[in-house]
Amino acid sequence: MEETKEQILAKRLLAKEEAAWKELFGAYSGNLSYVCSRYIIEKDDVHDVLQNSFIKMFRSIDSFQYRGNGSLKAWITRIVINESLRHLKQNLSLKTDTDLDTIPDFSNDDEPDLESISKESLMEMIRSLPDGYRTVFNLYVFEEKSHKEIAAILGIAENSSASQFHRAKAMLVQKVNEHKMIKKAHYE
């Protein structure tokens, strides 16, 4: 069976070939930057977390196992997320986040239509969520973790994860709707 491109790259990475690492960086750094900045807001911090992530990849590449196409990307993404979470845990307390009282409790379950909204705008909205909400939301939606898993990862109570997610989702819906309103007003 012929080796896939990704497999070949993985082997070269294992050999610590500088060109291979540059290739990896070139291919995935854009996506990883996006993943990282979902969690981390400060530019400098994103830089640091990504740098540490690559160093960690470099040092632990021998533990990577190829399991089909996309497994390399999944592996490096996981590392970036872990590094991001560790950074968050060290730099802020997820428990004492924005006081819950100031967030209106929506029961708005309307499904917002995301079609007309650009990725950049969505990204801005996600990034504007309070740290704790954003982290839980990211893990739940993008990393598809359960509240139980999230609670374990972040060291918070399971129901705290659920309620933070709920509020995050509500805030995001509100932002999406506001965005549409503004856009609409703009056109009228």
Added chain:
Amino acid sequence: MSKDWLNDLRGKMEDHTGDVPEGLWDDIRSELFDEDEHILGAAPTDVKGQIKSNTYPKLTTLVYRTASVAAVLAFVFFGINHLFENSIKNKIVEKNVRSGNSKTESVIAQSSSEEINNSNSYGQDNILKNDHISKIFKDKLVGNVSSETVKNLLNGDVAHIFNSDEQQKSLDFNNQNQISSQENTVKNNDDDFSEKEELLAINELDKKPDLPKIKTNKSWMVSVLTGNASSGSAGQVPGYATFNGSNMSISDVFHSSSTELDPLTQVLLANQDQQVDAKIKHKMPVTFGASVYYNIGKRWGIGTGITYTKLSSDLHSGSDLNYIQSEQTIHYVGVPVQVNYNVIKKAGFAGYLTAGTLIEKSVSGSLKTKYVVENTLKDETEEELSSKPTQISVNAAAGVQLNITNRLGIYAEPGLGYHFKDNSTLNTIYKEKPLNFNLKFGLRLTLD
């Protein structure tokens, strides 16, 4: 409640890309491939801890630690400084006291050697003594007006040699007035000279913060500064001169009048019909240093250490065949405190800005004087410089470093230094030209 829109969100964003932070690859590359051994040597299980210590060290602790090291060094430094000041003050070695042989001048010779013995502490207060001595000198001479040798020496020759046009007063009586005018002239010369003398190129020396080192941390650096290039300087004044100005006006003039065997007298006599100049040539300062340096974050770092600077200057007074040759050597020990900012950091190359202060203390200084007549060494004296100034300077420089290997690099730093006034009488270039350019370069060794 449906999660569909969230799934849509995930799907939509899956291949989104963000702006890659600027310079990220360069940083990663320099981290991974410039310090290969470092990384490969580390146990993979250690990764977390190492990354941690690298990026988010307890900065405050480190800053305090570094600061306290600097403080301790500074205290030690000033302690030594103080001791030197007390013990060496006024300790001038005058090996060259000689007594006159000529009978006709025995009175003068006596008085002069007495005077010399009593005035061992001259150095900074020479001028006062000068007046005193000249009075005595005059008194003694009054009774010896007839001395032929004194006449020869003082009547014209010496005054002529000293270029004493300005201050020469109209002379009535020969010896008495001659002597006093000679005295004036000498002083004049010295004053004159002391200004030019400031050309002395003492070169500040800073240490350069340098290499990365240290086991777990790799933020510490140890550097050895091996060279310091700065233009030497030279100055020329008419007549004779000394490094320490007033010294000549006392002991040397005395000698000149005490006996014709005195080497200075011989030089003066031999040159009486020639134009004489005093030339000062400052040799290029030599500096060595060692420093410790700590990185604060990726771009900033502070460092301290210790430096040694040797300054030497040559003074040549007289003509080609008959001259007085003096060599002044001053040794400085200094403690620098530097802050560095890395502008560029790439494999094999780094560019940075640095600024800091350097406190230097002169720990010893000497002045060797040779008297040469007809190309023959007649006499030699050596004295220690009593002045031990503390020199404070601030500096700023831009530096580049090229790595020869992973561990060894060469750097060069053109920069500017400003030297504050010290309170010594020692004339250095710092006083005349406190702001000067310098170029430092050295080797930087990276330790794990």
